[in-house]
Structure formats: C-alpha cells, structure tokens
Amino acid sequence: MTPPSCNRHKNLQMVPFSFVDPTGKVTGHICPVPGCGRLHDKQGYFDVVEGKIVRPGSTKEISSPLKEQILNVIRSKAQI
Numbered sequence: 595m596t597p598p599s600c601n602r603h604k605n606l607q608m609v610p611f612s613f614v615d616p617t618g619k620v621t622g623h624i625c626p627v628p629g630c631g632r633l634h635d636k637q638g639y640f641d642v643v644e645g646k647i648v649r650p651g652s653t654k655e656i657s658s659p660l661k662e663q664i665l666n667v668i669r670s671k672a673q674i
C-alpha cells in the first residue's frame with residue numbers, strides 16, 4: 595500500500611505509526627512535518643488536539659495513556 599500524503603502537505607508522504615487504543619491496535623500514517631501532526635487511518639484524516647481525537651464532524655475524548663502514546667508517536671516521527 596502506498597502511504598497517503600498529508601492533506602495539508604500534498605507533496606509529502608506520511609510515515610507509518612501505530613498505537614494501542616481501547617478498541618485495539620490502531621495503525622495508520624502521520625505527517626512528518628513538525629507542528630503539523632496530521633494523522634490518517636482507515637477512517638480518514640484526524641488530529642489530536644488537547645487530548646481529543648478530532649475528526650471532521652466528531653470529537654472523541656481519549657484517555658491520558660492513549661494521549662501519551664499518540665504524542666510520543668508524533669514526537670518521534672516529527673523529528674525527521
């Protein structure tokens with residue numbers, strides 16, 4: 595599968611990430627641009643803003659451990 599490109603940075607391919615959600619393991623892709631942090635999974639693009647998963651049309655609270663996992667992924671991937 596070809597990685598999707600960030601919908602803010604269309605010339606860039608996103609890099610793979612995974613974290614464990616209460617519903618199971620989530621795998622997807624993340625934009626490597628510092629300060630962007632756009633994520634993409636099988637449901638589409640989303641952001642993590644102030645501990646919430648924000649998708650177009652919906653916002654879902656996430657637990658602190660999950661938030662930490664996602665932030666760690668963002669930090670590690672965004673340093674390219």
Ligand SMILES: [Zn+2]
Binds near residue numbers: 600601602603631
């Ligand atoms: Zn981006």
